[in-house]
Amino acid sequence: MKTFLRNEGKHGMRQTIKLTVNGASREDDVEPRMLLVHYLRDRLNLTGTHVGCDTGQCGACTVLLNGEAVKSCMVLAVQANGADVRTVESLAQGSEYHPIQQAFWDLHGLQCGFCTPGMMMAAVGLLKRNPHPSDDEIREQLEGNLCRCTGYQNIVAAVRTAADKMVSTGVGTAQSVAAGASGE
Ligand code: FES
Numbered sequence: 001m002k003t004f005l006r007n008e009g010k011h012g013m014r015q016t017i018k019l020t021v022n023g024a025s026r027e028d029d030v031e032p033r034m035l036l037v038h039y040l041r042d043r044l045n046l047t048g049t050h051v052g053c054d055t056g057q058c059g060a061c062t063v064l065l066n067g068e069a070v071k072s073c074m075v076l077a078v079q080a081n082g083a084d085v086r087t088v089e090s091l092a093q094g095s096e097y098h099p100i101q102q103a104f105w106d107l108h109g110l111q112c113g114f115c116t117p118g119m120m121m122a123a124v125g126l127l128k129r130n131p132h133p134s135d136d137e138i139r140e141q142l143e144g145n146l147c148r149c150t151g152y153q154n155i156v157a158a159v160r161t162a163a164d165k166m167v168s169t170g171v172g173t174a175q176s177v178a179a180g181a182s183g184e
């Protein structure tokens with residue numbers, strides 16, 4: 001029996017989108033109703049982008065869309081036509097963690113890790129706009145990202161530490177970076 005991906009109806013219309021995901025050019029036919037988060041996860045197998053609520057509440061699905069942090073459950077795949085999309089898979093360079101990943105690790109900015117990809121992408125989006133944010137600015141940027149485990153203190157400390165490292169070394173600033181997209 002043939003199975004269909006989520007959000008792809010049996011007789012649904014299709015629309016071709018062209019975009020760049022983690023540095024790799026993509027051209028795919030999608031249903032107009034398909035959400036960007038499902039395109040990333042179900043089509044491209046980029047499952048680091050999590051789905052916590054599907055209603056824009058939790059931030060687990062946060063990615064960079066043309067450099068801006070967005071909740072990818074609030075964006076249709078067709079709206080990303082022509083865009084540059086970066087997911088958490090783009091952060092590490094080979095075996096080298098991005099400073100935000102290293103800081104979350106070093107400062108215990110995670111427990112179960114479910115919220116972490118979205119937290120990190122929201123943080124990277126902030127640091128692209130504001131390389132040296134205050135703690136208040138970090139908290140404000142991350143207020144749309146919910147964590148059930150950590151109490152946020154270590155997350156804020158991790159973002160501050162990553163910001164300091166990126167400013168002092170330049171590592172990760174050009175980013176987020178090179179390819180990491182996997183194909184179908
Ligand atoms: Fe997108 Fe929760 S899954 S905000």
Ligand code: FES
Binds near residue numbers: 110113116148149
């Ligand atoms: Fe568990 Fe954030 S580390 S939800």
